[in-house]
Amino acid sequence: GAGVSQTPSNKVTEKGKYVELRCDPISGHTALYWYRQSLGQGPEFLIYFQGTGAADDSGLPNDRFFAVRPEGSVSTLKIQRTERGDSAVYLCASSLGGRAEQFFGPGTRLTVL
């Protein structure tokens, strides 16, 4: 079946602009996670949704970052007033409710000029 999909695959923006990154989880997966991966590093947790609600947003670095999942399926990560330090690959993962295995999408490479 279809895996986790993320759009766009690449996004180039200018400092100060607003961006939205989209994640489509595996059908039926109730848990959805966002991670950020800088070059040469492991993924770092940002936010976790169980259904429509954010169960844990402790990884969001500051209030410029926000994520929603209004219908419990697709999620959008929103970044306001982008900074060059936001440049990274943003990864989305999903899992079946109650199970630990997380399956990742291909990521969105964000470049802030």
Place this chain on the structure above:
Amino acid sequence: GENVEQHPSTLSVQEGDSAVIKCTYSDSASNYFPWYKQELGKGPQLIIDIRSNVGEKKDQRIAVTLNKTAKHFSLHITETQPEDSAVYFCAAIEAGTALIFGKGTTLSVSS
């Protein structure tokens, strides 16, 4: 919170040799330990995992061992092939929450 350390950062082996990657974790409440393989330009792919009630798990050429007392776990790849070349990440989780990843090991298998 949880902290995961991973060694070595790079590993070069000849085709057919074995490769071992080791990780340690800090939070004794962690009970799920997955390993991911990441190829260039792709997302991490789950290759094997182990839960805290099991000491060893094997799947064809890959195996994972867990020592709960010492808080370390290892990935073993036997009969390595060039297509095993990638970055490997270990992670730890208290089930149902976020994964905490190690910094990764770049494995190079030369033929």
